[in-house]
Amino acid sequence: MFQSIEELVNLAENYSSVAEMMIQIEMENSGRSKEAILQQMDDQLKVMEKAVEKGVRGVQSVTKLTGGDAKKLASYLDSQETLSGTTILTAVRNAIATNEVNAQMGLICATPTAGSAGVLAGVLSAVTEKLKLSRLQQIHFLFTAGAFGLVIANNASISGAAGGCQAEIGSASAMASASLVLLKGGTAFQAGQAVAITLKNMMGLICDPVAGLVEVPCVKRNALGASQAFISADMALAGIQSVIPPDEVIGAMKQVGQQMPSIFKETAEGGLAVTPTGKAIAAKLAANPQKTI
Amino acid sequence: MTEQRFKSVFDIIGPTMIGPSSSHTAGACRIGKVVRTIFGEEPKKVEIYLYDSFAKTGLGHGTDIALVGGLLGMDPDDSRLASSLKLAYEHNMDVSFSMKKEKADHPNSVRLIVSNGKKTLNILGISIGGGSIQISELNGFKIHLSLGTPTLIIVHKDLPGMISKVSSILSQNEINIGTMTVTRVSKGDQAIMIIEVDQKPNKQILEELRQISKLESANFFE
Numbered sequence: 001m002f003q004s005i006e007e008l009v010n011l012a013e014n015y016s017s018v019a020e021m022m023i024q025i026e027m028e029n030s031g032r033s034k035e036a037i038l039q040q041m042d043d044q045l046k047v048m049e050k051a052v053e054k055g056v057r058g059v060q061s062v063t064k065l066t067g068g069d070a071k072k073l074a075s076y077l078d079s080q081e082t083l084s085g086t087t088i089l090t091a092v093r094n095a096i097a098t099n100e101v102n103a104q105m106g107l108i109c110a111t112p113t114a115g116s117a118g119v120l121a122g123v124l125s126a127v128t129e130k131l132k133l134s135r136l137q138q139i140h141f142l143f144t145a146g147a148f149g150l151v152i153a154n155n156a157s158i159s160g161a162a163g164g165c166q167a168e169i170g171s172a173s174a175m176a177s178a179s180l181v182l183l184k185g186g187t188a189f190q191a192g193q194a195v196a197i198t199l200k201n202m203m204g205l206i207c208d209p210v211a212g213l214v215e216v217p218c219v220k221r222n223a224l225g226a227s228q229a230f231i232s233a234d235m236a237l238a239g240i241q242s243v244i245p246p247d248e249v250i251g252a253m254k255q256v257g258q259q260m261p262s263i264f265k266e267t268a269e270g271g272l273a274v275t276p277t278g279k280a281i282a283a284k285l286a287a288n289p290q291k292t293i
Numbered sequence: 294m295t296e297q298r299f300k301s302v303f304d305i306i307g308p309t310m311i312g313p314s315s316s317h318t319a320g321a322c323r324i325g326k327v328v329r330t331i332f333g334e335e336p337k338k339v340e341i342y343l344y345d346s347f348a349k350t351g352l353g354h355g356t357d358i359a360l361v362g363g364l365l366g367m368d369p370d371d372s373r374l375a376s377s378l379k380l381a382y383e384h385n386m387d388v389s390f391s392m393k394k395e396k397a398d399h400p401n402s403v404r405l406i407v408s409n410g411k412k413t414l415n416i417l418g419i420s421i422g423g424g425s426i427q428i429s430e431l432n433g434f435k436i437h438l439s440l441g442t443p444t445l446i447i448v449h450k451d452l453p454g455m456i457s458k459v460s461s462i463l464s465q466n467e468i469n470i471g472t473m474t475v476t477r478v479s480k481g482d483q484a485i486m487i488i489e490v491d492q493k494p495n496k497q498i499l500e501e502l503r504q505i506s507k508l509e510s511a512n513f514f515e
Contacts, residue, residue: 001297001300003297025302026301026302026303029300030493031491031492031493032493040307041303044307047309101312103313105311105312105355106311107370108310108311108312109306109307109310110307110309110315110319110423110424111307112305112315112422112423113315114310114312114313114315114318114319114424115315117312117315120306143302146302146305147302149305149306150302150305153304153305154297154298157422158299158305158422158423159401159420159423160422161316161401162400162401162422175305209353211353212350212351212352212353213313213350213353213354214312214313214354215313262400265346265400266346266350267346267350268349268353285353
């Protein structure tokens, strides 16, 4: 098993693709058949697709704090020429949809976490539409993302409580950007560059959920994490390289996560959670036994 | 790199789960389910102590609901999860929550003390991110159970020969033991074996283990 991006990139040369390498390693580690592993990934993909569909139709969270924004974006996309383009905005719409379903206590697939579940689902569904991907290509996209995600999880963190939001939306966006690069015919090395480019921009992002809920700002951070994956991927495909190599960026991300005060690590004691509006929402929810606003 | 905590691609792409938080909801549910499994039955009395981030944002993330859902035997994708507190009430499960001020080794830590009359189990669980969990303490013993690897949990009476009976069934079926932890409540009382295995035992092997006299439960976690 690869321990770093460098090892991942080198090891991938022995396989037909990063996805195929991940599948083979999963088979060796779990003793399960290729069919069973592909089937499980297909099942995860089905959950992602259903969450997107449900969210785009319009949902409201348990607290009524979030919901309905995916639907707004859907009408906007349908009605006019947009500034940032259809593919990115479709990804953004679907990312929002997924996290609105998550906040509603609906069924989602954590990628790598529930709070960041919209990024990969949003990016994959949008690029599937744009490039008319086959089912197998979509499944491979997820194995590739998982491979890069494993390196980040084992060398830094994918937990907001341990590493801040950089560990959640940052990791998710980096994984998505790496998969996009390989899907578009880029190399594993370029995918690693996309990971570095993405994580450098996410570095230091704090986890400051209003009232301790996975709603504000999480839903919108998923939207922007999805959009960033496309930009990083395009930059890497253009041949742009990160001056700081991806493994060093991940090392820095780990350090930043450890140095980050705990008020910024999913405790709702800092950042947006303690703005006047953030505090007012928390107080209102605490006073209401129905836990709605 | 100190430790390969995440091993499977499905630790990253997954689990499929009821929202809103993989660490505070899905991880909490898994901790609850592991506790129930090790306990061997549904506990009647449950004391839950939440630390740090679990204490501060746990209720907003449904950590309470998820822990209880797990104790009721639910998985993270169970659609009944949202109504677990009501279900616990209907099952006459007496549940109490306390928020602890002191720091824990990991921000997402929870201590569960479950009992059923004379039998008590005390477990410290941590949720390390993305729904993955570890059990770091069991009845006062420091243990390291990651559940990222296939693990057998066997609850049995503390008698001579139990370990050899279990290990011989595993070896006959060509299942290799990676690590093994054995601990007990007190001498001659209830004991627990936590066995990390390299191959997955099938239903038949689990049945064979359950046939061992004085063995209370045998469960497998992938």
